């Protein structure tokens with residue numbers, strides 16, 4: 001699947017296109033197919049996202065998994081500070097990145 | 099310490115308001131990302147993997163308790179309760195919001211701090227010996243020149259759009275604690291036969307994709323000609339640099355392409371021209387700046403005795419303190435390298451504690467080191483025990499200065515958008531592998547440096563053992579390098595051979611270290627043994 005990501009313009013938070021807007025959870029990401037360029041241009045022009053780009057991902061039993069490790073780090077947070085990630089209560093969550 | 103005058107303060111305050119307006123215009127959509135990016139970079143604001151990152155300048159690594167407390171406040175208020183000391187003696191925050199960045203800069207300005215020229219194509223924060231003004235082996239405090247160069251190169255129109263970044267270091271002792279020759283431009287203060295003080299000048303060094311060790315371009319430059327000389331160097335580079343190719347824009351590439359002799363010839367020609375323009379500072383200006391760095395009022399008649407009856411404390415004293423120029427005083431190093439911790443990271447509470455200790459025991463001075471540690475430069479020996487106790491309670495009393503667990507590591511793929519691989523988990527694994535204190539002491543000085551990509555912020559080229567993270571078809575891989583050094587016998591580390599995965603590289607390091615232990619001669623550090631026997635001995639141990 002093709003998914004869209006970027007950073008929230010005001011806060012810098014990592015965000016994923018969920019079909020309606022931008023979510024901080026990668027599992028909300030939807031397959032945008034061929035529509036990536038149009039969505040990115042519109043959302044960037046409306047200042048709702050900074051520096052958006054399209055990446056390959058995969059829908060797995062555990063949710064949406066970006067193909068590249070860099071985007072998995074972005075989706076999860078710093079692996080060396082699990083307390084600052086989106087899954088602070090799950091000590092194994094960092095393994096998903098690798 | 100230098101204090102802002104009304105002009106410094108006015109400039110920094112104006113810059114905050116200028117940035118406030120730029121950020122507002124970006125958020126409201128009047129500026130595109132392409133337009134805004136160079137503006138935010140001029141103010142040290144990057145966009146990294148998880149958020150904006152702000153790099154705050156700590157000129158030549160010197161700051162005080164008031165500034166440290168403000169840094170702690172910023173960590174709590176604008177970030178997530180911590181900061182990260184970098185290899186340029188700066189501090190950076192990882193979780194900054196664009197909508198709050200101008201307020202943050204405004205708070206920094208109240209304690210005479212800013213983030214100007216901590217990024218972008220400019221003269222970056224000038225680095226210096228972290229023991230400046232305290233070291234027993236220095237000729238004179240190098241910081242007045244650092245400060246004058248800082249002022250001269252800040253906002254200077256001709257050098258506002260340099261081809262790339264430009265890094266300067268200044269030291270004043272034979273022993274190099276600032277990785278001098280890994281800089282674009284570097285000064286070592288020396289005395290000539292007539293007893294006059296001047297600069298030994300180096301140019302064309304740098305790490306990154308194409309590492310070069312700076313060459314000595316001048317044996318002796320009178321100190322009052324430094325502005326002319328530095329401007330000449332910058333102008334020759336600015337005029338000839340390969341602006342067409344981002345990988346060839348650093349001055350080291352120009353020096354390499356022109357050749358040292360031709361580069362020096364052009365600099366000399368330009369230098370003679372600058373001398374006629376009278377742009378150098380008058381003695382009165384040096385005296386004015388130097389007065390800010392006058393030695394603190396050291397007590398006379400103090401004893402050099404230290405009560406070593408607590409063995410833990412004695413260990414800390416032996417490893418973490420260094421000879422001071424004033425009798426009865428010591429330089430105390432604070433490790434930011436706890437076993438399993440994140441090199442260079444410090445919590446807001448720890449920052450406050452260090453500020454308290456500096457205020458109470460170190461004439462209110464703190465230093466940041468390029469090895470991502472902190473220093474209390476002027477501690478009475480009789481106060482060391484109290485300092486150690488407080489550090490111990492705060493988790494800041496590790497005993498590993500320059501040992502195998504005192505690892506330099508860049509933020510790597512855990513934070514950095516340019517990274518290929520993670521650096522920090524590797525540093526943690528290596529530190530855990532070598533955690534045994536006796537083993538560390540037995541191995542002696544051994545500097546491991548890790549970069550998450552070829553940009554080399556983790557100084558892997560200068561590591562006795564260097565590690566470079568590379569991307570191997572979408573997964574992390576690590577190259578191992580040996581033989582680098584950032585000290586007065588600067589050398590560039592060489593790649594051992596094929597790379598490793600995360601666990602493999604830790605094993606490879608252990609094999610390297612064990613080979614050193616097996617073949618070292620009495621008194622030899624790792625780097626000495628490597629230089630004596632060469633790479634092959636180690637290759638054989640690593641790859642079999």
Ligand code: SF4
Pocket residue numbers: 508509510511514515516517518549550551552553554555556
């Ligand atoms: S060396 Fe590379 S990965 Fe590490 S901080 Fe620098 S740019 Fe980022």
